[in-house]
Amino acid sequence: MDDYLPILILIILGFLFAALSFVGSAMLAPKKRPTAAKIAPYECGIVPTIEPPTRFPVRFYLVAMIFIIFDIEIVFLYPFAVIFRQLRSFGLVEVLVFAAVVFVSFLFLVSNGALTWGPAKQLVRAMPSRTSESTIARITAGPGGPGGYRDPSGPGPGGTRTTDPVPPITGDPAAPAGPVRAA
Amino acid sequence: MLHLTYLIILLPLVGFAVQVLFGRRLGDPVAGAVATIFVGASFIVSVGVFFDLLAVHGAVRSFTQNLWTWIPVGGMQIHAGLYVDPLSMTMVLFVTGISALIHLYSIGYMKGDRDYPKFFLYLNLFVASMLILVLGNNLLVTYVGWEGVGTCSYLLVAFWFTRETAAVAGKKAFIYNRIGDAGFIAAAFLTFDKVGSLDYSVIFANVGKIGTANITAICLLLMVGVAAKSAQIPLFPWLADAMEGPTPVSALIHAATMVTAGVYLLCRVNPLLHASPDAAWIVALIGAATAFVAATIACAQNDIKKVLAYSTVSQLGYMVLAIGAGAYEAAIFLMVAHAFFKGLLFLGSGSVIHGLHDEQDLKRMGNLRVYMPITFVTFGIGWLAIAGVPPLSGFWAKGDVLDNAWAAHPALWVVGIFTALLTAYYMSRLSGLAFFGQDRWKNKVAVGADADMPDAHHAAGPIPEPHESKWVMTLPLIVLAVLAAAGGVMAFATPHLSLARWVDPVFSGSLYNDHETTSTIWKLSTLDAVVAVIGVFIGLRLWITRADRPKLEWAFLRQSWYFNEIFDAIIGRPGARLAQFTSTVIEDKVIDGAVDGTGALVRRTGMALRRVQTGYVRNYALWIVVGIVALFAFMLTRTWWA
Amino acid sequence: MSTLLFAAASGAYGAKIHTPHIDYLSILPILIMMGGAVLLVTASSLFRQVMGVGSATFITVGTAIATLVAALFQWDHVVTHGAKVTIAGSIAYDGFSVFIQIVVAIAMLLTALIADGYLKREGIDGPEFHVLAMLSASGAMLMGSANDLIVIFLGLEILSIALYVLAAFNHKRAESGEAALKYFVLGAFSSAVFVYGIALVYGATGSSNLPQIADYLSKNVVASNGVLLAGLALLLVGFGFKIAAVPFHMWSPDVYQGSPSPVTGLMAAIAKAGAFAALLRVFVSSFGTLRADWQPIVWGIAILSLVVGAFAALVQKDIKRMMAYSSINHAGFILLGVQAATVRGVSASLYYLFAYMFMVIGTFAVITVVARDGDSGHQLTDYRGLGKRQPLLALAFAVLLLAQAGAPFTTGFLAKFTVVAAAVDIHSYALAVIAMASAAVAAFFYLRVVVAMYSPVGAVGDLSDLDAGELDAGPISVASPANAPVSVHGQNDAVASLSVLTEGPPTSAVADRMVRVPGLTTVAIGLSVGFTIVFGIIPGPIVDFAHQATLLFT
Secondary structure: OHHHHHHHHHHHHHHHHHHHHHHHHHHHOOOOOOOHHHHOOOEOOEOOOOOOOOOOOOOHHHHHHHHHHHHHHHHHHHHHHHHHHHHHHHHHHHHHHHHHHHHHHHHHHHHOOOOOOOOOOOOOOOOOOOOHHHHHHHHHHOOOOOOOOOOOOOOOOOOOOOOOOOOOOOOOOOOOOOOOOOO | OHHHHHHHHHHHHHHHHHHHHHHHHHOHHHHHHHHHHHHHHHHHHHHHHHHHHHHOOOOOOOEEEEEEEEEEEOOEEEEEEEEEOHHHHHHHHHHHHHHHHHHHHHHHHOOOOOOHHHHHHHHHHHHHHHHHHHHEOEHHHHHHHHHHHHHHHHHHHOOOOOOHHHHHHHHHHHHHHHHHHHHHHHHHHHHHHHHOOOEHHHHHHOHHHHOHHHHHHHHHHHHHHHHHHOOOOOOOHHHHHHHHOOHHHHHHHHHHOHHHHHHHHHHHOHHHHHHOHHHHHHHHHHHHHHHHHHHHHHOOOOEHHHHHHHHHHHHHHHHHHHHHOOOHHHHHHHHHHHHHHHHHHHHHHHHHHHHOOOOOEHHHOOOHHHHOHHHHHHHHHHHHHHHOOOOOHHHHHHHHHHHHHHHHOHHHHHHHHHHHHHHHHHHHHHHHHHHOOOOHHHOOOOOOOOOOOOOOOOOOOOOOOOOOOOHHHHHHHHHHHHHHHHOOHHHHOOOOOOHHHHHHHHHOOOOOOOOOOHHHHHHHHHHHHHHHHHHHHHHHHHHHHOOOOHHHOOHHHHOHHHHHHHHHHHHHHHHHHHHHHHHHHHHHHHHHHHHHHHHHHHHHHHHHHHHHOOOOHHHHHHHHHHHHHHHHHHHHHHHHHO | OHHHHHHHHHHOOOOOOOOOOOOHHHHHHHHHHHHHHHHHHHHHHHOOOOOOHHHHHHHHHHHHHHHHHHHHHHHHHHHHHOOEEEOOOOEEEOHHHHHHHHHHHHHHHHHHHHHHHHHHHHOOOOOHHHHHHHHHHHHHHHHHHEOEHHHHHHHHHHHHHHHHHHHOOOOOOHHHHHHHHHHHHHHHHHHHHHHHHHHHHHHHHOOOEHHHHHHHHHHOOOOOOHHHHHHHHHHHHHHHHHHOOOOOOOHHHHHHHHOOHHHHHHHHHHHHHHHHHHHHHHHHHHOHHHHHHHHHHHHHHHHHHHHHHHHHHHOOOEHHHHHHHHHHHHHHHHHHHHHHOOHHHHHHHHHHHHHHHHHHHHHHHHHHHHOOOOOOOOEHHHHOOHHHHOHHHHHHHHHHHHHHHOOOOOHHHHHHHHHHHHHHHOOOHHHHHHHHHHHHHHHHHHHHHHHHHOOOOOOOOOOOOHHHOOOOOOOOOOOOHHHOOOOOOOOOOOOOOOOHHHOOOOOOHHHHOOOOOOHHHHHHHHHHHHHHHHHHHOOHHHHHHHHHOOOOOO
């Protein structure tokens, strides 16, 4: 049981730290209620008028995915490189198989348009009525504006969080490596 | 060809499948022809297997074909196996042979029926079930066939289910048979409990270990099944009502094959019966009583098919009597001969009914020999055969039974010989009324119209002139007539090939032997013949001249000894009252209350579940943690105690 | 890859590295399955324009058949040459593992056939579905072969991660995403628990290799080792989550409901097959000596699963939720065989898995086609009148449901019978009785669907359910306008009245029209029903098969 004593101490320390953090922050923090402005989502200085849609395009995800793929490959290649003499041909074959499989995933991403930058190529059938212009129009014009995407009974400027007035988004212009293909 | 045994069952099954899939498309005559061909092929395979079996020499002339392991669970290893030995082979031969003939006959008889293909569908399924019953090498396979023939019997009796009486008769047949099935399955359970197997070979090898009391119990439970299936006292009334089915069905199922299943089963388990003399005695008594009671009832019936139905019951009683007396060979002999002549009689009666446009009342028949010569000649052979007039098959078969009854106990013989007299009498009465006398079918109303027999069928108004049936119907009659006439050959064809010698290995060690001296047998046989002739004489003498003799048709006999009424009084009406009580008190108060209570409970459980199944991942994770904590707690107790 | 990991890890000590001998035959089916997935993704990346769902299905079916053939060859090889461990002891090559390969390969084959029609109907293009399905199948197969806790974990993760994505596959349905998220979060949680269990077991025994653990336990008295027992408990939790045993089952109704229907079938079949295979191997062959410690836990989990599964399914109106609870109930049954921990119990569990695989995939095939466009028609009322409109489809569904209920002359009956017999064998009478009672309860909700199918569409009774309130209000909490609830009761665990005929009108106006059954789906349903019936009447061959699929060490 002695072997586990350090672990036990560690557990106790962990609990203590967590408890102290809570107690400390409760004691030190100023007692101020959050205002409506404070809990509103932050949109780069634009006053948010609506809830963001459930999904929105973030193309960086795909880049991040590609990065991770190669990152993982490096993580595995490094230890291999250290001992590759000892592993001899067996290791070489193994690592080649590994690299090939990783490359296939890269191939898949590229063929899915991960490196095709810009909005020119629509990967899926986007909502025909919804374009970048309409989105801009909607955001700038407010309710009843030319975008016309607002539910007539929807919230006014600085709208309260009642319902989600945005119609369903069936296809995302740039869904991350999802099960969609170029149309 | 022994390894092709499975084909015997498979062919009718394939026929059944063909009827299911294409029956409607094949239509009127073709569907029947296809069904007949499949059963005929099955018969041909049977003949091949028979000759192969014949070629096997040695003490054990048998063959087991294990098709597959059916239920392999732990100690219970049940194989779907077939067992071919002289006994099952005899059954297979006459079942397939007669089935083929009756299929052929049905092509003509059922012509124009609305559900023509369905009829042959059922008929093929029946043949397959019957063969499964006969060929099964263990009680469970036999039981599958047993249930199968019961189901087909129900479907076929109620074939014209739009007719109230047919529907009721079907139900009646089914319920009586369920009682029997319960006995059968209980016997199987008991056997499995004591032996640990349902295979006949294993059971018979372990007869000594079962214990006499258990054997008696098994035999009597089986006898319950036999009483229902083979229409023995007290479970026989369904067979008369089963005549509501089409006549080929009556001939095939309720005369030649299915009803003999019980007799076959008793023969199959002969080592058990042999080990329990008490059970054998009870079986013999039931058989004798059934033979006598049914024969008396048959004397007073006016529906041609009912006479034959009670006659069948009576003959089955003879077979059961023979088995009880230990004379299995005699029972088999009578069973085969009976299949021939009773099949013939039913088909002949069907021909008569057909010719008279669905008239079944004997009192509206008469002098048909002029109009239906082939039917008359063939039917006549059947009549004399069942009456026991030498040298027709019935004489030899019945004589064999009576000899053995004499050997077992003279009292059994007395009952038997008196029944034989009655048999000759009522069959002659039937023939006299139908084929001799005046052309009563020209009359508008039946002589002494049957007010108390409401279910007798009458054609509406005067009947047009009768006509002979077509070849598909007369050919089976002729074939069966030849068999019924010459069936006695089976008893003494050659020393090596007599039926008794053929099936003897199956019953080795049983009571039967020819221990009567030759002179005794000669005396008994002469007496049989004399009794038969006397019966025929009286019957014809009384009934050719007059069709109206109410003194000879006691209401007591016409109402089948009031068996139906007795059952109704002791079971039916109390049962109905119980059902009434159940539906008003138990159903309304107890069960509904319980169901409502259960419903409320489920609903409340649901409400409780609602709080658990919140839809929030955090709650779900919490439950996993709860599980972990519970498991840890348990492990902690294990650590402490250990 | 795994071998590389080991090699790299042991290399850190600077000792001479022994590269293990790779017995390719022993992992051939897994390699084919994974290779098929890689091949498919490569081909479809290179030839995007010409590769449609059809060609992806073609490759997947081909891969599944190749896997099956390889597994059958393995079976022959194992039977003639005997079982062994391969690849440095990390893979068990025995009848048991081959049995699981066969089950999973067939499951993959059937799912590919069903998914083809589904993907075309839903307008989901591309090979990703099949790729992910094949990867998860290879994970399940790896779990069946794994002879090392680490390899089991590897298989578990391959299986699970692919399934997480598959659950989210129909991105037009908000439920699908929600299901995937829930499954992922809870799955990650349970994986963490499982890994912690592995760590504790390793700490207590000094090995993660199953035979070595068994060896250690047989040579050392560790009866009161709290760390080992805690490790055992955590492993059980991890497995319990994957097989959806109570109380680790909470995810399954939501995930089953939300996932695309073919995925649900696959999930139910292969996740159970893989997890049960690993569970049996770990607990029967490695921790057999500690039986007294874990048997009571399995006993309790089995009872909870049986009872909760049966009763909760009783009040469902959504058929996929109902099937989820039904699968919990089935898990309880299979746990009967685990709890017995005898040779007979193992073979009974295997038989159950095999039979259940066909039943559940066939069931979800029917559910897939009945759900119509959008995969939304899952209410009990959507099944009204199916018997009249499409008698063959209804008959097939009825057969599959009755088989799940354990009706005689189906494989389901013998499956239940064998596990109960195994429980009776070790005198777990209470468990056997509860199992049978739960089967009786379960029969009710299966029959409810059958009755619904054979009752007319117009039979709208009193709407007595309206006042029943809703159960499980939460599960599909995303207020998705795309899937605005049509029926008043919502789509969740509203308490269904126990009477079938007193439910509201069908969810959609088109409910009385025929549903299209694609040809390949018909094949899959036909295979499932055929297997269920034929081997229900002639159970011998499959039972013998399961008997011979023995564990290498017991």
